[in-house]
Amino acid sequence: MQITGTQLIGSQDIPGTGAAFHAIDPATGEALPPAWQGADxxxxxxxxxxxxxxxxxxxxxxxxxxxxxxxxxxxxxxxxxxxxxxxxxxxxxxxxxxxxxxxxxxxxxxxxxxxxxxxxxxxxxxIDRALPGRTPLPRGxxxxxxxxxxxxxxxxxxxxxxxxxxxxxxxxxxxxxxxxxxxxxxxxxxxxxxxxxxxxxxxxxxxxxxxxxxxxxxxxxxxxxxxxxxxxxxxxxxxxxxxxxxxxxxxxxxxxxxxxxxxxxxSSTNPVFLLPGALAARAEAIARGFVASLTGSAGQLCTNPGLIIGLDGPDLDRFVRLAAEGVGAAPAATMLTAGIARSYREGVERLHGHAGVEPLARGAAGQGPAPCQAGLAATTAEAFLADPAGLGAEVFGASALVVRCASPEELAAVARALEGQLTATLHLEAGADDALAAGLLPILELKAGRILANGYPTGVEVCDAIVHGGPFPATSxxxxxxxxxxxxxxxxxxxxxxxxxxxxxxxxxxxxxxxxxxxxxx
Amino acid sequence: MQITGTQLIGSQDIPGTGAAFHAIDPATGEALPPAWQGADxxxxxxxxxxxxxxxxxxxxxxxxxxxxxxxxxxxxxxxxxxxxxxxxxxxxxxxxxxxxxxxxxxxxxxxxxxxxxxxxxxxxxxIDRALPGRTPLPRGxxxxxxxxxxxxxxxxxxxxxxxxxxxxxxxxxxxxxxxxxxxxxxxxxxxxxxxxxxxxxxxxxxxxxxxxxxxxxxxxxxxxxxxxxxxxxxxxxxxxxxxxxxxxxxxxxxxxxxxxxxxxxxSSTNPVFLLPGALAARAEAIARGFVASLTGSAGQLCTNPGLIIGLDGPDLDRFVRLAAEGVGAAPAATMLTAGIARSYREGVERLHGHAGVEPLARGAAGQGPAPCQAGLAATTAEAFLADPAGLGAEVFGASALVVRCASPEELAAVARALEGQLTATLHLEAGADDALAAGLLPILELKAGRILANGYPTGVEVCDAIVHGGPFPATSxxxxxxxxxxxxxxxxxxxxxxxxxxxxxxxxxxxxxxxxxxxxxx
Structure with a gap:
């Protein structure tokens, strides 16, 4: 089948009369034929x-x-x-x-x-069947x-x-x-x-x-x-x-x-909560999976894990070190458009330049008009709670922010401060993390359309029981x-x-x- | 239990600090104790x-x-x-x-x-059960x-x-x-x-x-x-x-x-279509039922039949004569508030004063601060189609407008010109009216939440299959x-x-x- 650059109106091909445009190859900046004229x-x-x-x-x-x-x-x-x-x-x-x-x-x-x-x-x-004999009045x-x-x-x-x-x-x-x-x-x-x-x-x-x-x-x-x-x-x-x-x-x-x-x-930042038992048991595996989920498709997924929330301590340090290594080693990627790449770059710069944020790692810088350079940064729950809108805003692309919490109470407070989300993730260890998870779930249910455990939010199943939705502003x-x-x-x-x-x-x-x-x- | 005029905030009775008000007996205008102060x-x-x-x-x-x-x-x-x-x-x-x-x-x-x-x-x-063996990826x-x-x-x-x-x-x-x-x-x-x-x-x-x-x-x-x-x-x-x-x-x-x-x-005017077979068979019974539905509760029902649409001819004349007699004989009623009665009076006056409208009957004029005097008027499909917003607007109370159509096509055109409604009613006779009804139903489905035959829209059943809703502006x-x-x-x-x-x-x-x-x- 040919690509003609016309509008498909029912069974007819009709050229538009609006502004002309081309598809652009984001790897090269090259305009791809044919030309379209926009629909009026x-x-x-x-x-x-x-x-x-x-x-x-x-x-x-x-x-x-x-x-x-x-x-x-x-x-x-x-x-x-x-x-x-x-x-x-x-x-x-x-x-x-x-x-x-x-x-x-x-x-x-x-x-x-x-x-x-x-x-x-x-x-x-x-179907409610008629009840002709019902008193005082029959039902139709x-x-x-x-x-x-x-x-x-x-x-x-x-x-x-x-x-x-x-x-x-x-x-x-x-x-x-x-x-x-x-x-x-x-x-x-x-x-x-x-x-x-x-x-x-x-x-x-x-x-x-x-x-x-x-x-x-x-x-x-x-x-x-x-x-x-x-x-x-x-x-x-x-x-x-x-x-x-x-x-x-x-x-x-x-x-x-x-x-x-x-x-x-x-938009959604898809918070991932790393509970202490899970971190103690498998910080390495969690970090590996996280980096893969963050950087796949240059992070251009609605369910990209943009916010990692954990309890401060040596296990979280271990996760952060490994995640930073992974993000630092991430190859450059091509984003969908130059505009998206520009927004991404500005978003990462704003985040990494935030007074309460410590930049941790950047991936390889890319070439071409739409490069994605992965990014990881960290902040404290205190700083996050002081500016949840700023630090909780989605950066569309392979950027994530780790929020270090001093106590389970701070972890819950960060959960409560979140905007509506598509997903919320818990990494948990049966037994050790049950109480903390049981306390978080009722909060997260009101924040997200999907709650998952011991996985990553990217890769949405298409099935009967899936929910890809959630409270505003994740969806309308x-x-x-x-x-x-x-x-x-x-x-x-x-x-x-x-x-x-x-x-x-x-x-x-x-x-x-x-x-x-x-x-x-x- | 006492009526105290306080606000019920959880388990506490708390007086308001806003503007004071009383309930008013609409039959007498008397202020009923106690006084309330509005919630702030x-x-x-x-x-x-x-x-x-x-x-x-x-x-x-x-x-x-x-x-x-x-x-x-x-x-x-x-x-x-x-x-x-x-x-x-x-x-x-x-x-x-x-x-x-x-x-x-x-x-x-x-x-x-x-x-x-x-x-x-x-x-x-x-529940979508896990498919751990699925390839290329397992399902959770x-x-x-x-x-x-x-x-x-x-x-x-x-x-x-x-x-x-x-x-x-x-x-x-x-x-x-x-x-x-x-x-x-x-x-x-x-x-x-x-x-x-x-x-x-x-x-x-x-x-x-x-x-x-x-x-x-x-x-x-x-x-x-x-x-x-x-x-x-x-x-x-x-x-x-x-x-x-x-x-x-x-x-x-x-x-x-x-x-x-x-x-x-x-708001809803709840159109009632009188099809020719039904009118020929039982104009009298339809008119009786209509007047009862129109005037019950002083017409103050969301599903009050405010618009009657029929094919011109002797059978419709017969219905109109009988309906006018019934409305003319309707006793005065007390409306819910003086404000509602005022809006009703103004609405009827506007309708009956409309250039394309012929006033047919008024019921008994009432006493007191909130009287409802029933009203019936008629217009032509031509006039209705020239001002569907004006003539199709709800007059909350016991007022109805008959729309005389010269042809089945005009009947369908009036149906198409309707705003969203809670209900639409068809009076029909099996066989004789089937073709006309079959043509109207697909139009009315897009206009109303409930479609009923050979009855009146007032008296909404509370059951599993009921819909009390419908397209804007009947509902949001x-x-x-x-x-x-x-x-x-x-x-x-x-x-x-x-x-x-x-x-x-x-x-x-x-x-x-x-x-x-x-x-x-x-």
Missing amino acids: AGLVDRAARLAEAAFASYRETGLEARADFLEAVAQAILDLGDALIERAMRETGLPRPRLEGERGRTVNQLRLFARVVRDGDWVGAR DIRLRHIPVGPVAVFGASNFPLAFSVAGGDTASALAAGAPVVVKAHPAHPGTSELVGRAIRRAVQRCGLHEGVFSLLAGPGHELSLALVGHPAIRAVGFTGSRQGGLALMRAAAARPVPIPVYAEM DPRSTSVGTLAIARFLRPVCYQDIPDGLLPPALRQDNPWGIPRAER | AGLVDRAARLAEAAFASYRETGLEARADFLEAVAQAILDLGDALIERAMRETGLPRPRLEGERGRTVNQLRLFARVVRDGDWVGAR DIRLRHIPVGPVAVFGASNFPLAFSVAGGDTASALAAGAPVVVKAHPAHPGTSELVGRAIRRAVQRCGLHEGVFSLLAGPGHELSLALVGHPAIRAVGFTGSRQGGLALMRAAAARPVPIPVYAEM DPRSTSVGTLAIARFLRPVCYQDIPDGLLPPALRQDNPWGIPRAER
């Missing part, structure tokens, strides 16, 4: 109107048809072959194994949602199902050009819910985005769906994003990116004549997850039918349950 | 901090303990005896049978949520449960002094979710609110719960409401009231440093319901636990499932 407000309107037109039929697709479509998208992505991986490598600087793994995750995610669609649990069907027949909220705008993330982008988790869960999707591609990987967009379009066509089920817009600026979120046909938003970007979308969505929900996954809405099957719930709303004749009910609620889905009946 | 910002802070302090223990109450508490609240309300009904009659002008029925509903609702708590479905437990043990979002602020509604007030649906569902509640009483029925508040407090004490599980604030102005929604310890808001009030809370919640969800149930959030067992979901968020040792897991997720709750395991 007219194309936003066409894509959103098409999505609205597609909504009527797409939201009532049967379980099999919708699941088949998700599987067809997965297959069409695989059919792109190595051209997809090669383009993504050029556009993102990410290495081949990472991108091949991410493609597998993207495809598996689509197939997982196909299973979810077929299971039919997502319908959340409930009342039936509930969930329907999609309407067309969804999805914003591709910079750091997952496949799994959190055009056919990523937001798109997969919205399509599974029965919502047409308009994606705004991340401008750092427009070619990768176009290839995947064409794969989705091919699946739409193969499955005989309305062309408006999917459109792809690309453009460099914020205006396009705000026009999309402000469009009356758009009914929900999925976003993964910076806090600044997420907050802007939240404001725009709340200011609409009809406000809509925004699911923005924004802690009642949801953007990874895993529960993500479908974000794009659904309940509707109930009272005394509607059976022939007029949707299949999910008919007397004979033609879809064979689970229904809670009373 | 200091009391908001005390109540919210107490709720935060109670959250740690209350959110981890076992299923039995929490269910027992809800049942104890129900019993304590019944123990108030007739004093509650008498006070509510004086404060609201609502008649005894209505208030006795509402008390029954309030008590049953609490008991229903006790059942929900015991069932344990609300935990939404999911991942377990998900839902926990409450935190303390909830509930705003009592004017029109349901019991069922949507201090111990109403919002409070019952929040307490069921494990969230402490701070209620702001509606200033129109502070004595009723205090009695119910004391009943809840008694249940808190009997069950040995932390006093901060419940507090009750009262005050006349908006400052108190905004202080409560802005308090950092408050994590969600339940509100039933005017659109203006709901929008103000939404703005305040979005502007917080940490935004929080607002579940505001605001169409993904939820404020009536029925699904309402508990509003106050929950998912948290997942990865590789946490069994002894540190919450009971809901432990290996041996000590709570015996349903869990989705893979």
Whole structure:
């Protein structure tokens, strides 16, 4: 498939009229052909109107048809072959194994949602049968199902050009819910985005769906994003990116004549608590794992462990020494864009220049326009508690801060001072650390969407029980997850039918349950 | 129990320092003792901090303990005896049978949520077992449960002094979710609110719960409401009231440093579509039922049928004539407050004075400071479509507008022009009206949370399958319901636990499932 630099509006390729831009190879700074012209407000309107037109039929697709479509998208992505991986490598600087793994995750995610669609649990069907003899008043027949909220705008993330982008988790869960999707591609990987967009379009066509089920817009600026979120046909938003970007979308969505929900996954420092028993038993192994988790993908992961919190003492010293050695030995890496590399460099400089912070190590300095030089620093709980916003702020990239605590009470105080997080990690030793862990868990539950033990927060499983979400500012809405099957719930709303004749009910609620889905009946 | 005019802050009675106010008997204008002094910002802070302090223990109450508490609240309300009904009659002008029925509903609702708590479905437990042999990477043990979002602020509604007030649906569902509640009483029925508040407090004490599980604030102005929604310890808001009030809370919640969800149930005209077959078969019965639904409780119901839409012709004429007779014969009623009566009078005058509207009937004019004179008017689809915001606006009270449509296409166009609604009703005759109904249903599903046939929208069942919600501006959030067992979901968020040792897991997720709750395991 060719990359043409056009906008994919339903089944049509339409050139934009907005500002021109190229993908840039972050390793070399080279502009990659072709040139794009950004989508304008007219194309936003066409894509959103098409999505609205597609909504009527797409939201009532049967379980099999919708699941088949998700599987067809997965297959069409695989059919792109190595051209997809090669383009993504050029556009993102990410290495081949990472991108091949991410493609597998993207495809598996689509197939997982196909299973979810077929299971039919997502319908959340409930039936309260009529009680004609009830006194003082009879009860009618009342039936509930969930329907999609309407067309969804999805914003591709910079750091997952496949799994959190055009056919990523937001798109997969919205399509599974029965919502047409308009994606705004991340401008750092427009070619990768176009290839995947064409794969989705091919699946739409193969499955005989309305062309408006999917459109792809690309453009460099914020205006396009705000026009999309402000469009009356758009009914929900999925976003993964910076806090600044997420907050802007939240404001725009709340200011609409009809406000809509925004699911923005924004920023997180993913605190890791090193409890004394665990440190005593295996400081070396923990440090090794930490350095690998911190520096993989140049640290450009939402769940990157940016904050390490431990009780002062020789075992923590040992961990710090080993971690500093590991970070110092970290090779230079290429970041996704020159802008991200600049923000990273400024963030590390600000952190390492903070009065309360002791710089511990820097990795190898890199070449090219978007180098990542890993960084490790330390501070005290006292200094952290004096400036939790400053020292707790995410530095997107391979930078972490160790917070030395003088007592278990200080450790708990640091936990309480944290902002909302995607994850919180405990390294603990059964028995020795139980009391401390039991005291921390109730605090961390209120701070994070996922709590893990004796592991690292990077590498998020895509499964039924995962939560990739958490209290603000980690996300805009802690009642949801953007990874895993529960993500479908974000794009659904309940509707109930009272005394509607059976022939007029949707299949999910008919007397004979033609879809064979689970229904809670009373 | 005495009504003292104090604020109920946990276990303490504390006088406010804000503006003084009384309850007013809307039938006579008489000020009812005692006097209240409104809660000030200091009391908001005390109540919210107490709720935060109670959250740690209350959110981890076992299923039995929490269910027992809800049942104890129900019993304590019944123990108030007739004093509650008498006070509510004086404060609201609502008649005894209505208030006795509402008390029954309030008590049953609490008991229903006790059942929900015991069932344990609300935990939404999911378990993905470890796959240690998976390649290329093993999977950890991942377990998900839902926990409450935190303390909830509930705003009592004017029109349901019991069922949507201090111990109403919002409070019952929040307490069921494990969230402490701070209620702001509606200033129109502070004595009723205090009695119910004391009943809840008694249940808190009997069950040995932390006093901060419940507090009750009262005050006349908006400052108190905004202080409560802005308090950092408050994590969600339940509100039933005017659109203006709901929008103000939404703005305040979005502007917080940490935004929080607002579940505001605001306004709805509850369109009723009279299809030709049904009108031909039983215009008389439909008109009778409509007038009863319109005028009951002086029309002061969120689901009051304010918009009647039918195909022009002799059958619709017959309905209109009979409905006009019924409305014309409607006795005067007392509204909840003089302010509501004034808004109602102005709303009817505006509607009946609209250039495109033909006034059809007025009921008996009332006496006293808060009279409700029922009203019926008619317009054409053409006029409605020219000003859907003006003619589709809710007039809170016993006023309705008939929209005459020249064709099925116009009927569908009116449906499409509607704002978001709590309900939409179809009167239909099997066979004759099937095609028209089948065309309307997909439109109405996107407009309303509940669709009913051959009935009236007033009289909302409290059950598992009910939805009392709907797209903006009917509510602030169409993904939820404020009536029925699904309402508990509003106050929950998912948290997942990865590789946490069994002894540190919450009971809901432990290996041996000590709570015996349903869990989705893979």
